[in-house]
Amino acid sequence: MIEIIKGWIINIVTIILILSFLEILLPDSKMKKYINLILGFIVMLVILGPIINVLNNNGELQQDVFSISGQLSKNEYAFINSNIENRQEEQLASLYKERIKQDIVYRVESRYDVKVTEVYIELEDSKKEEMGEIKKLELSVGNKNYQLDEDTIPIVKIDVSNEDINEIDSNDVDDMSVSLKKKIKEDISNIYNINENNVEIMN
Amino acid sequence: MEIFKIVGLGITATLLAMIVKQYKPEYGVHISIAAGVIIFLLMVSKLASILEVIYSLTDKLDMDAVYMKSIFKIIGIAYISEFGSEVCRDCGESSIASKIEFAGKILIMVLALPILLSVLNLIIKLMP
Secondary structure (H helix, E strand, O other): HHHHHHHHHHHHHHHHHHHHHHHHHHOOHHHHHHHHHHHHHHHHHHHHHHHHHHHHHOOOHHHHHHHHHHHHHHHHHHHHHHHHHHHHHHHHHHHHHHHHHHHHHHHHHHOOOEEEEEEEEEEEOOOOOOOOEEEEEEEEEEEEEOOOOOOOOOOOEEEEEOOOOOEOOOOOOOOOOOHHHHHHHHHHHHHHOHHHHEEEOOO | OHHOOOOOOOHHHHHHHHOOOOOOHHHHHHHHHHHHHHHHHHHHHHHHHHHHHHHHHHHHOOHHHHHHHHHHHHHHHHHHHHHHHHHHOOOOHHHHHHHHHHHHHHHHHHHHHHHHHHHHHHHHHOOO
């Protein structure tokens, strides 16, 4: 019993001496009060030492510190990781979109005598099961022989979400023939597995 | 006498910086940074020996080594952030200096949090 008390008192005296010695080393700044707080915690731990040993006699406190700091760094890395994953997903989606656009432009331009000036694609949300399916597709096509400035740009619109739209605008009076548009529309809906009933053509 | 060396270096650097500042103010900062680094390097070996002694003392102590390690890390962070923020403040960039101090505080908190939480757990365990 006397031995335990002796060791305890030596511990307290040594830690207080060491910490007051370390305080000389501290820079005189605003940091000093934070460091003093932590030093106070450590003195407290040393004073409570025997009680800790009685309560849990297998050095669990150090394990505690390790597990808490491990938890902290795990949280930090999870945060960094989620950022990276989000960015990767965005990049992947934009790359995918870009490829589909190139593909559509290539197919349409190689098969028909038209020029695709703009492609707008809306994809299915990444959270859902059918991720990556084309929800909406708008094509702006012009005649290849015309100069770009004079191009009238009719829009071939393929809309998956609206089931009942299947009308062909009758007042289609520009040089792009209705049949050509219909062909393009059929072609695209076949390739990309979109129901043809959901295809809409308008100017 | 090492202190003469250091004081001489410091005074020389100050005079040099004052003279240079009249012609090229930006070079004064370079001189003060260099002087600070040189003084620190001159003292590094002695500081290392002091820390070594303290570290060996804690071995005799019936205490976990984790605490001492984190205290040394905290003191190092405090010193380095102090050095950086003082240099920034000398150049008149007190906003950057306060940002450096902010970063130092956060890093100290990250190191101190495990100790704090373990003390808290302990106190909770002490309750019957």
